Amino acid sequence: MADSLDIAAVTRLTGLTARALRFYEARGLVQPLRTASGRRHYDAAALERLNLILSLKKAGLTLAQIQRLTANRRIDLHGLITAQLDHLEAQARRISEAQTLLVSVKSRIDRGEPIDAETFCSLIRHEQQDSTTMSQDQWKAVTDRYFTPEQQAEWADRMGALGEDFDQDAYAAEWKALGDDIKAALPMDPSGEAAAGFVQRWFDLLKPFTDVASPAMWTGTMKMYDDMDNWPVQADPGFDTEVWAFMKQATAARMLAGVSLALPKQPG
Structure with a gap:
């Protein structure tokens, strides 16, 4: 050697x-x-x-992406690069927002303002609230395309049944964590044991939605996510098109294997 x-x-x-x-x-x-x-x-x-x-x-690619890209298999390189650019742009926005906040606080300290830890945390929370408002606006732009005002009113009514204790921010964070875990594990066999575990986690996390959703809401939501590439704005559901496509395959494999999954029930 x-x-x-x-x-x-x-x-x-x-x-x-x-x-x-x-x-x-x-x-x-x-x-x-x-x-x-x-x-x-x-x-x-x-x-x-x-x-x-x-x-x-x-270039910012994950090891899972690198593995697919270098495995001598056909790959949508344009789609991979586009998704990565979207991810990096979102990351850049978060960094820019953090820099803006820190520069603003530093300038206030430089002017002699008494900024203590409690005030600093308050400013961070205010920034997070602004970010949440932007995210809500993005989701409204998406849902306006796929659901009528009447359908959205039904959504609001049914989701209200989850109660005041339902923490939407924590729920979104759980979807982000699950989406990241699936993304890191790809590629994998959609009918394999690892995929089955992800399907179980996915439907466990879906339970608050499936408990209150109508079949029409389920169908409309599936169509909306199937069309993620054509959304009018870059709203973040916690997972990308690759994860969504894989989970549809893995779910279909579990159902073909005779596994019962929790789906919305017909009213009445």
Whole structure:
């Protein structure tokens, strides 16, 4: 293996840790050679692969995305890049909003205003409320396209049955966490055990909705999410089109396997 490097040399050359290299190997992203004693060695092809992974990570792609992109399978590269740009733009907006808040607070401190921790937290909460208002406006633009005023009134009436204790912000955070977990696990077999676990989590989280939704609300919501690429604004449901498409496949696989899932019931 004269033309290869051991793991210590590769860590020095790439800046990756030995743990990261072993993790990439476990994910199938790179396949090092092995000596008779089992030590890892990386030839020119493996080093080129590692440099490709590093370049794609600099572009902000996740390891799951990199795995799909480098697996020699057909992939919608335009869609992947578009989704990544949307994600980075949203991230940039959050960073910009945080910078604006910090600059504003710093300028008040520079002017001699007494800004203590309690006041600082109050300003952050105010900023979060403004962000929530923007998110609500975005969702209204989406729902106005797919539901009539009468249908939206029915939505409001039925969702009101969840009670005052229902925390919409916490609920949205749970969807975001689940969406991120699914995204990180892709690609995976929609009929496999891991997918079955995600389907169960998905429908457990859907329960507040399925408890009050009518079949028409369910159908309308499915159509709305099927058309995510054409939404008039970039509202964030906590998951992207790739996760949505996968969960439809995984759900169909569970139903074909005879698993009963909680769906809205006919009224009466």
